[in-house]
Structure formats: structure tokens, C-alpha cells
Amino acid sequence: MKYRLQFKQRKLHFLIAMLMGFSLVSCKEEDPEYLKSIEQWHKDRINYLKSEEGFINLAGLYWLEEGSNSFGADSANAVVFPNKANANMGNLILKDSTVYLVSNAAITINGEPAADTTLVYNDSTDVEMRYKSLLWFVIKRGKNIGIRLRDFDNPSLAAFDSIDYYPTNPNLKLKATWRPYDPPKSADFQNMVGMTINYPVYGAFNFEIDGKEYSLEPIGEPEPEGYFVMFYDKTSGHSTYGSGRYLYVPVPDQNGKTIVDFNKAFNPPCAFTEFATCLFPHKENRLPIFIKAGEKFSGH
Incomplete structure (x- = not known):
């Protein structure tokens, strides 16, 4: 009986040791410095969104028609600005993808007083045009040309102070391999305002989650932050934004190695404002799993 008891105890200890070893292999240890870096990343996101270049101050999005587009606070204008603008600010003239400003108010262009007629795009x-707390500039989406308006006194700035997000999961900071396409391909992407825009796709990032291989395709050339990736997963439309999330992936090293860190997955601008033109992920970037990391979404 004593021998059997000792044998059972040894067997139990062996099983516990195996389970501990398995957990060490399957779960990454929490690195305090990494956790701290993700906390700082979340703070930086809030600061960026509330900055002058962020999206919380957006106050309007207007598509220009070919020819003269009157603008100002008067509802009779083709482009109706908020009430803090003059009733009639002037005209924005679109001619063959070129935009001119004809000013009737004390508008500045890049900090200097606007002339009667000025090339603005x-x-x-x-250039940036400004009147009091309002700043606007021309944007182009596909063949469409419009005006994006910011209000640096937008009440939304004071109300916005946080984004809900998943607890940091080190297991979703993944080693990835860059697989370039030769030749590159192109793909059509839909955006929030119903446009279809074609972008080049130069390759894909391959990575594993729980022993299964997945891939994501970035669009276009790398930006200063890295390659830009859009993706859906099974949390989309539930705990995360319904139109997918975005992610930057660092440019691969000379061996094609990089990191896909889903803890830095973030909401598109359209999660915060109706005045953005966000692109949607294409079908190749639909992950058939739950990515419970990064930013969540609970509605505007």
C-alpha cells in the first residue's frame, strides 16, 4: 500500500511538472516593460486623437461640385459651415482637380491673410485655411475632392478622455514573416462614404496563433509607423468596431522578420466621428478567430 501511494504521488508530481512545462511553452511570461509600453501606447492614442491633427475636433466633411461652391454659415450655401462662421465666407471653385478660394472674410492661409483669389489645392x-477656431483643407478620395473641417473649440474634445480596450495579452504579440508578391497585385477597397478605391498590395505577413497559420495583407508603401493593415476578426461588430480595426506592422528586417502586435490594434477614425472616410478591410483580411486584444468599441 505504501509503495502504491508513493507511486501515485510520483505520478501526480510528474503530471504537474508536465502541465507547468506546457503552460510555460504556450503562455508568454508578462514582461513589465512591455506592459508599461502598451499602457503608454494607449495614452499616446488619446493624446493624438485630441490633438490638432486628430479626429475628435472634426466638424464637417463636404464634397465639392465642379465649378463654384459657396460656403459659410447661411443654409443657402452649397457648403454649410457651423454658425460660428460668417454667413457668406466666399466660394471654393473646383476646376479640373484644382481648387481656388475666393474669400469674403478674414480667412488666413497657412497663417497669412488670404488674397481675394488664391490657389489652395x-x-x-x-494649404490650410482658417477662420477663428475653424480650420479646413482639401482632401481627395479617389476622383472625389472635398473639404475637411476642424473646430478647435469642438465640445467633443472636452468630453473625450478614454477608449475601452482589452487587457494586454503578450500571446498576441506575434513573430511574423513577410511574403512579398512578385509581381505586386492591386485590390479594390470600399470606404465609409460609398467610394471604391484601388490600392497596390505588395505582399502579406504570415504568423501563427495556437499552431495555425494566418496572414494579413497591408496596403500601399510603408508609412513612418510601418505597413498599414486593416482586418476583421470574430469580435468585429460585437466587442470591437463593426467595420474592422487597423494596425501598423514594423517594416521587416533583411530576413523578412517582423512583429504583428494585436495589442496595438486600433479603431478607425469613423469610430469617433461621422466626418471621416475610413477604408474597410478587404476579404483577404478576415481572420476567422477572436482577436481579444487592442481597442474595443461601445458606440459613439
Whole structure:
């Protein structure tokens, strides 16, 4: 009986040791510095969204028609600005993808008083126009040209102070391999305002989750933050934004190695404002699993 008891105890200890070993293999240890870096990343996101270049201050999005587009606070204008603008600010003239400002108010252009008629947009010119707390500039989406308006006194700025997100999961910071396409391909992407825009796709990032291989395709050339990736997963439309989330992946090293860190998955601008034109992920970037990391979404 004593021998059997000792044998059972040894067997139990062996099983416990195996389970402990398995947990060490399957779960990454929490690195305090990494956790701290993700906390800082979340803070930086809030600061960016509330900055002058962020999306919380957006106050309007207007698509221009070919020819003259009157603008100001008067509802009779083609482009109706908020009430803090003058009733009639002037005209924005669109001609063959070039935009001119004809000013009737104390508008500044890049900090200088606007002339009566000023070129404000073409392939080589892109300026900011300002009146009091309002700032606006020309944007181009596909063949469409419009005006994006910011209000630096937007009440939304004071109300916005946090984004809900999943607890940091080190297991979703993944090693990835870059697989370039030769030749590159292109894909059509839909956006929030019903446009279809074609972008080049130069390759895909391959990675594993729980022993299964997945891939994500970035669009276009890398930006300063890295390659831009959009994706859906099984949390989309439930605990996360219904139109998917975004992610930057660092440019791979000379061996094609990089990191896909889903703890830095973030909501598109359209999760915060109706005045954005967010792209949707294409079908190749639908992950058939739950990615419980990064930012959540609970509605505007």
C-alpha cells in the first residue's frame, strides 16, 4: 500500500511538472516593460486623437461640385459651415482637380491673410485655411475632392478622455514573416462614404496563433509607423468596431522578420466621428478567430 501511494504521488508530481512545462511553452511570461509600453501606447492614442491633427475636433466633411461652391454659415450655401462662421465666407471653385478660394472674410492661409483669389489645392499645392477656431483643407478620395473641417473649440474634445480596450495579452504579440508578391497585385477597397478605391498590395505577413497559420495583407508603401493593415476578426461588430480595426506592422528586417502586435490594434477614425472616410478591410483580411486584444468599441 505504501509503495502504491508513493507511486501515485510520483505520478501526480510528474503530471504537474508536465502541465507547468506546457503552460510555460504556450503562455508568454508578462514582461513589465512591455506592459508599461502598451499602457503608454494607449495614452499616446488619446493624446493624438485630441490633438490638432486628430479626429475628435472634426466638424464637417463636404464634397465639392465642379465649378463654384459657396460656403459659410447661411443654409443657402452649397457648403454649410457651423454658425460660428460668417454667413457668406466666399466660394471654393473646383476646376479640373484644382481648387481656388475666393474669400469674403478674414480667412488666413497657412497663417497669412488670404488674397481675394488664391490657389489652395492641386497636385503640388495643399494649404490650410482658417477662420477663428475653424480650420479646413482639401482632401481627395479617389476622383472625389472635398473639404475637411476642424473646430478647435469642438465640445467633443472636452468630453473625450478614454477608449475601452482589452487587457494586454503578450500571446498576441506575434513573430511574423513577410511574403512579398512578385509581381505586386492591386485590390479594390470600399470606404465609409460609398467610394471604391484601388490600392497596390505588395505582399502579406504570415504568423501563427495556437499552431495555425494566418496572414494579413497591408496596403500601399510603408508609412513612418510601418505597413498599414486593416482586418476583421470574430469580435468585429460585437466587442470591437463593426467595420474592422487597423494596425501598423514594423517594416521587416533583411530576413523578412517582423512583429504583428494585436495589442496595438486600433479603431478607425469613423469610430469617433461621422466626418471621416475610413477604408474597410478587404476579404483577404478576415481572420476567422477572436482577436481579444487592442481597442474595443461601445458606440459613439
